[in-house]
Amino acid sequence: MRAFSILCLLASTAVAIPSPKISSVRRPGHRGPNRRDIVTNQVNTTAASPTITASKDNIWASLTNDEAADVIAYLHNQTDLNLTSVEDAGPWDNTIMVVDLLVPNKTDALSYMDGNGTKPERWVLASLLFGATEEPYAQDWVVGPVPTTEETVYYPYTYGSQAKDAKIRVFDQDDHSELYANASMEIKDIISDILNATIETQDDLSSTFDIWGIDPLWHQPDENGNDRVISWVGFWRYPDTVQMQNGSINFDGETLLPQGLYLQCDITGRDPSKWGLMGVLYGDEYYSSLQDFRSAWEQPGFEKYAVNYGGDWIGTDQAGEVLPLEEIAPPMPVQPAGQRFKVDEENKYIEWMDFTFYLTFTRDTGMRLYDIKYKGQRIIYELGLQEAVAHYAGNDPVQSGTAYLDTYYGFGPYAFSQIPGFDMPLYAYCMNTTFHASELSKSHRCGISIFEADQNYLIQRHSNADYISATKNIALTVRSVSTVGNYDYNFEYIFYLDGSIETVVRASGYIQSAYYAKNSEYGYQIHDALAGSMHDHSLNFKVDFDILGTQNTVVKHVIEAKDIKYKWNNLTRSTMHMYRTEVTSEDHGKMNWSANSQEQVVIVNKDVPNKYGEPRGYKIMPSRGGAGMHLTIKNSSNLINSQGFADHAYYVTKRKDSELRASSAWNDYDTANPLVDFNKFFDGDNLEQEDIVMWFNLGMHHVPHTGDLPNTVFSTAQSGMIITPHNYLLSDPSRQATQQIRIDYTDNSTTDVYTFGSQPVTGDIELAQVAWDPYTYYGDVAVRKFPYDPQNPFNDTESIV
Numbered sequence: 001m002r003a004f005s006i007l008c009l010l011a012s013t014a015v016a017i018p019s020p021k022i023s024s025v026r027r028p029g030h031r032g033p034n035r036r037d038i039v040t041n042q043v044n045t046t047a048a049s050p051t052i053t054a055s056k057d058n059i060w061a062s063l064t065n066d067e068a069a070d071v072i073a074y075l076h077n078q079t080d081l082n083l084t085s086v087e088d089a090g091p092w093d094n095t096i097m098v099v100d101l102l103v104p105n106k107t108d109a110l111s112y113m114d115g116n117g118t119k120p121e122r123w124v125l126a127s128l129l130f131g132a133t134e135e136p137y138a139q140d141w142v143v144g145p146v147p148t149t150e151e152t153v154y155y156p157y158t159y160g161s162q163a164k165d166a167k168i169r170v171f172d173q174d175d176h177s178e179l180y181a182n183a184s185m186e187i188k189d190i191i192s193d194i195l196n197a198t199i200e201t202q203d204d205l206s207s208t209f210d211i212w213g214i215d216p217l218w219h220q221p222d223e224n225g226n227d228r229v230i231s232w233v234g235f236w237r238y239p240d241t242v243q244m245q246n247g248s249i250n251f252d253g254e255t256l257l258p259q260g261l262y263l264q265c266d267i268t269g270r271d272p273s274k275w276g277l278m279g280v281l282y283g284d285e286y287y288s289s290l291q292d293f294r295s296a297w298e299q300p301g302f303e304k305y306a307v308n309y310g311g312d313w314i315g316t317d318q319a320g321e322v323l324p325l326e327e328i329a330p331p332m333p334v335q336p337a338g339q340r341f342k343v344d345e346e347n348k349y350i351e352w353m354d355f356t357f358y359l360t361f362t363r364d365t366g367m368r369l370y371d372i373k374y375k376g377q378r379i380i381y382e383l384g385l386q387e388a389v390a391h392y393a394g395n396d397p398v399q400s401g402t403a404y405l406d407t408y409y410g411f412g413p414y415a416f417s418q419i420p421g422f423d424m425p426l427y428a429y430c431m432n433t434t435f436h437a438s439e440l441s442k443s444h445r446c447g448i449s450i451f452e453a454d455q456n457y458l459i460q461r462h463s464n465a466d467y468i469s470a471t472k473n474i475a476l477t478v479r480s481v482s483t484v485g486n487y488d489y490n491f492e493y494i495f496y497l498d499g500s501i502e503t504v505v506r507a508s509g510y511i512q513s514a515y516y517a518k519n520s521e522y523g524y525q526i527h528d529a530l531a532g533s534m535h536d537h538s539l540n541f542k543v544d545f546d547i548l549g550t551q552n553t554v555v556k557h558v559i560e561a562k563d564i565k566y567k568w569n570n571l572t573r574s575t576m577h578m579y580r581t582e583v584t585s586e587d588h589g590k591m592n593w594s595a596n597s598q599e600q601v602v603i604v605n606k607d608v609p610n611k612y613g614e615p616r617g618y619k620i621m622p623s624r625g626g627a628g629m630h631l632t633i634k635n636s637s638n639l640i641n642s643q644g645f646a647d648h649a650y651y652v653t654k655r656k657d658s659e660l661r662a663s664s665a666w667n668d669y670d671t672a673n674p675l676v677d678f679n680k681f682f683d684g685d686n687l688e689q690e691d692i693v694m695w696f697n698l699g700m701h702h703v704p705h706t707g708d709l710p711n712t713v714f715s716t717a718q719s720g721m722i723i724t725p726h727n728y729l730l731s732d733p734s735r736q737a738t739q740q741i742r743i744d745y746t747d748n749s750t751t752d753v754y755t756f757g758s759q760p761v762t763g764d765i766e767l768a769q770v771a772w773d774p775y776t777y778y779g780d781v782a783v784r785k786f787p788y789d790p791q792n793p794f795n796d797t798e799s800i801v
């Protein structure tokens with residue numbers, strides 16, 4: 001996935017970047033297309049948008065630019081941290097990677113939100129990278145309160161980490177690309193031959209091939225038992241420029257062009273003279289030196305394999321015959337009478353029908369929802385992504401060694417501006433998103449879109465001989481799309497009139513593929529020399545339920561086949577019944593969805609039964625695609641102690657301020673010794689009538705086939721989970737909707753029509769709602785934070801489209 005863009009970045013920038021992987025500034029790639037400077041987005045999307053003022057401030061709001069600048073300056077003032085500004089830093093300096101809000105502790109938050117408590121102070125979680133040492137490490141720090149004063153303190157975030165001192169070792173602090181280039185140049189004649197290229201100079205090499213590989217890095221003991229850090233890299237061909245009708249373009253399909261040649265290197269320590277090549281893999285044969293590889297190549301009969309080249313096939317432009325009538329403007333959504341929800345933009349607070357919630361946004365995990373209330377009662381305190389793992393497998397070490405933990409790269413930095421009319425309806429309400437990384441604050445216009453839409457199937461319907469009744473299924477969607485390297489993730493939360501909330505993730509973009517040779521056990525051959533590389537996506541979400549208070553219990557209402565003898569029949573009947581069982585302890589907190597969906601999983605407050613004595617609750621269940629899945633691989637050799645959140649379909653734990661997230665963005669640095677070890681959350685706590693959190697996985701087992709070329713499609717690569725009221729109300733709340741109709745009829749005619757006060761559509765469609773000038777697509781805004789110049793906030797502005 002992303003590794004390649006990062007290496008492009010290294011190759012294309014003279015500036016030393018302390019930690020290549022976390023750089024949030026994604027500059028035009030090595031051979032990237034020319035980019036336009038784009039200044040404005042002219043869709044009048046927020047026109048006539050009803051506003052509201054939240055009764056309480058958004059205490060989860062992202063750090064403002066001023067807060068980020070303040071805390072960065074404060075940290076630079078702490079001489080013991082010995083920080084160098086990112087702009088001046090090299091790998092042997094200490095730098096600030098990310099500053100983000102450290103959310104208030106829940107009791108403080110609730111005392112403010114629900115009572116007369118004071119507004120919680122603003123605290124910051126700062127991730128620092130200590131490069132000025134032989135053993136570089138990352139460390140999370142607590143800083144606060146902000147704005148900084150004499151009272152402000154800073155200390156390691158030990159209470160939120162299972163690692164000692166909240167530190168994690170960094171084993172790839174230095175740039176190893178020269179090592180790979182040097183080794184490659186020693187076999188440039190072989191490369192030229194087997195990969196059909198003309199490699200005379202290092203420039204030829206670096207303009208033809210991108211050399212990158214496993215993530216995370218491996219560790220293995222040498223013969224003396226000392227830990228060695230191993231990197232395997234593969235050769236990827238840069239896509240050729242393709243000529244399209246209006247000029248040329250480089251499609252971003254490098255991950256479709258593996259070349260089948262791999263180098264193994266020892267990159268232990270910080271002294272480049274101690275690094276070295278350990279082996280070569282080609283055609284499923286391993287050679288333990290360049291010399292061995294050369295000898296084999298010189299033998300007559302050395303088997304050469306086909307090469308992957310770019311070309312039109314990696315392009316995503318229209319191709320093939322235009323289908324009948326297909327080029328005619330298709331149906332599209334309109335919002336004829338204006339927006340039907342209210343927004344407090346400053347507080348990022350939304351009111352739609354009977355739902356209210358706050359939004360926020362983080363560098364690591366993108367958008368998050370807090371304090372979701374339904375009919376005035378909180379049902380969810382927090383809902384959001386925790387981590388996304390993409391775990392590959394293959395007969396080559398690069399696929400086998402790839403298990404991306406995507407929050408490492410971050411979902412925030414890549415939540416690019418959504419395209420009106422494509423990513424979202426033209427009338428969508430747009431929120432800008434901001435994150436602070438590498439001492440730079442960046443905003444994406446319309447990183448989050450919010451819109452209502454007709455789901456185009458009814459939420460309710462019934463007819464008989466006398467009447468028909470039908471209700472439109474109008475739902476509110478909150479959407480954010482992040483392109484993390486080769487893959488595009490569409491995240492959304494959908495609110496429905498029946499009180500349900502659905503979490504959906506979809507994937508598109510370029511697959512990371514494998515070389516075809518002898519790889520048939522790990523996927524299909526999908527192009528000339530290409531295999532779709534099998535992988536599992538597992539995306540973990542946290543849902544902190546508060547059903548009628550914080551004291552909740554997970555109950556399973558199990559339907560079960562049973563033979564029962566009743567009083568009214570002497571024969572035993574084969575039938576089914578239902579029983580209830582509670583998840584009472586974290587010892588039983590790791591679960592999978594039952595076979596045949598026979599368990600209904602309900603989160604209830606046992607102390608608040610409805611009038612029939614049934615506990616009121618919300619049910620949670622998979623709703624689309626691969627929901628309910630988890631990683632196939634057990635005890636992954638790549639993820640080691642960092643996959644705890646992904647080996648079951650869902651989990652329940654007791655909520656703790658010290659267990660905010662299922663993973664850390666920096667676990668990828670050293671997966672054996674993660675900053676957050678999810679498994680350690682399970683320490684036997686009682687779960688009966690406690691403040692509980694559910695962590696569920698969405699995802700898919702992805703074995704790419706020819707239909708993934710050139711891009712995976714959202715229509716099938718999707719997964720969803722829905723929560724829905726369960727004996728929570730006494731009837732279906734969607735009956736409140738006026739957007740329904742009852743038509744009474746007799747044998748041959750309609751007699752009466754009831755519309756319940758829903759207003760008819762009148763007037764003309766405002767054309768601004770159905771047309772948009774794509775030349776107004778809007779890019780990034782960047783604000784450098786150190787030194788901070790609030791008078792000239794856009795000095796570092798660059799466009800990213």
Ligand SMILES: *[C@@H]1O[C@H](CO)[C@@H](O)[C@H](O)[C@H]1NC(C)=O
Nearest residue numbers: 042043044045046047048768
């Ligand atoms: C946007 O819409 C509002 C209300 O409909 C209107 O007053 C305003 O002039 C519009 N702005 C632009 C730039 O069209």
Ligand SMILES: *[C@@H]1O[C@H](CO)[C@@H](O)[C@H](O)[C@H]1NC(C)=O
Nearest residue numbers: 070071072073074075077148
């Ligand atoms: C940092 O130190 C300088 C010099 O002592 C001082 O002027 C500035 O206010 C300090 N900034 C912060 C945020 O502590």
Ligand SMILES: *[C@@H]1O[C@H](CO)[C@@H](O)[C@H](O)[C@H]1NC(C)=O
Nearest residue numbers: 081082083084092093094132
């Ligand atoms: C502080 O960092 C610099 C590099 O930025 C390094 O040369 C120096 O040794 C460090 N000082 C201490 C006391 O660690």
Ligand SMILES: *[C@@H]1O[C@H](CO)[C@@H](O)[C@H](O)[C@H]1NC(C)=O
Nearest residue numbers: 104105108121123159657658
């Ligand atoms: C929040 O809770 C943690 C863990 O209990 C505690 O260490 C920390 O001091 C609390 N933070 C604040 C600001 O009260």
Ligand SMILES: *[C@@H]1O[C@H](CO)[C@@H](O)[C@H](O)[C@H]1NC(C)=O
Nearest residue numbers: 110111112113114115116117
């Ligand atoms: C908040 O304060 C008001 C006035 O002092 C008091 O009437 C009310 O009960 C308090 N509410 C809570 C939840 O403490």
Ligand SMILES: *[C@@H]1O[C@H](CO)[C@@H](O)[C@H](O)[C@H]1NC(C)=O
Nearest residue numbers: 176178179180182272273275
């Ligand atoms: C790569 O080769 C150059 C030229 O021989 C040498 O100076 C440099 O140290 C080498 N780099 C590595 C990482 O081996």
Ligand SMILES: *[C@@H]1O[C@H](CO)[C@@H](O)[C@H](O)[C@H]1NC(C)=O
Nearest residue numbers: 195196197198306307308309
């Ligand atoms: C090698 O590359 C050249 C173009 O550089 C192409 O014409 C030729 O067909 C390729 N050979 C093979 C065996 O793919």
Ligand SMILES: *[C@@H]1O[C@H](CO)[C@@H](O)[C@H](O)[C@H]1NC(C)=O
Nearest residue numbers: 243244245246247248774775
């Ligand atoms: C591309 O070419 C077509 C056909 O020549 C032309 O109609 C169209 O305007 C061109 N588009 C751009 C963006 O130049």
Ligand SMILES: *[C@@H]1O[C@H](CO)[C@@H](O)[C@H](O)[C@H]1NC(C)=O
Nearest residue numbers: 345431432443444445446781
């Ligand atoms: C979103 O960002 C753009 C570009 O910086 C800015 O012009 C606009 O005012 C922002 N919108 C809001 C609602 O802050």
Ligand SMILES: *[C@@H]1O[C@H](CO)[C@@H](O)[C@H](O)[C@H]1NC(C)=O
Nearest residue numbers: 565566567568569570571572
């Ligand atoms: C069950 O069998 C007994 C003995 O044959 C009979 O008396 C009784 O009526 C039967 N009960 C039912 C419900 O058929």
Ligand SMILES: *[C@@H]1O[C@H](CO)[C@@H](O)[C@H](O)[C@H]1NC(C)=O
Nearest residue numbers: 744745746747748749750751
């Ligand atoms: C429709 O039915 C009504 C009585 O149900 C009858 O009076 C009328 O003639 C019918 N109309 C037609 C067109 O069949």
Ligand SMILES: *[C@@H]1O[C@H](CO)[C@@H](O)[C@H](O)[C@H]1NC(C)=O
Nearest residue numbers: 784786787788789792793795
């Ligand atoms: C930003 O640009 C202004 C105007 O060019 C210049 O005066 C100022 O020094 C710059 N600030 C920084 C932090 O580079």
Ligand SMILES: [Cu+2]
Nearest residue numbers: 507535537702
């Ligand atoms: Cu996939």
